[in-house]
Amino acid sequence: MNIETKFLTQSDDLKAFVADINCAQWDAANEMCHYDVAALRNYLEQADTLFVVSYLTNESGTALAGIASARIQHKPYETMRWLYIDEVDTAANLRQRGVATAIMQHLLDFADQQDFDEVWLGTEVENGPARKLYESLKPDHIDQVIGYTFDLE
Secondary structure, rough: OOOEEEOOOOOOOOOHHHHHHHOOOOOEEEEEEEEHHHHHHHHHOOOOEEEEEEEEEEEOOHHHHEEEEEEEEEEEEEEEOOEEEEEEEEEHOOOOOOHHHHHHHHHHHHHHOOOOOOEEEEOOOOEEEEEEHHHOOOOOOOOOOOOOOHHHH
């Protein structure tokens, strides 16, 4: 089994990737929306966005195993740069194989190489698998946060 994790770019075959993502086995834990090429291209055109893809290769072939989106942020004071990880998703049928860990390590390594001051992400209190993953990566702090959502539709 081999896990390949990389940043998706505008020069990649976005049509093929969108087909892969829309055919992957997602479940309710992923809260996955339908992807389309135009929306993904628009996302990637923004200079402060990152999109990670992870493919798993085994004796059965190669399959999209996970994705993540992140944004480079700047504080409005000092010169702090930080990485906000928005989503980390692993296909339901490919969990417990190191995919999410590989995605997170890819993002943490990027932030370290780019000399960011901090990486931040959050998850729901009841999301035990995500919390276990993030805690296994030895964060410096685990904060208690209350989130607020304002639906505008």
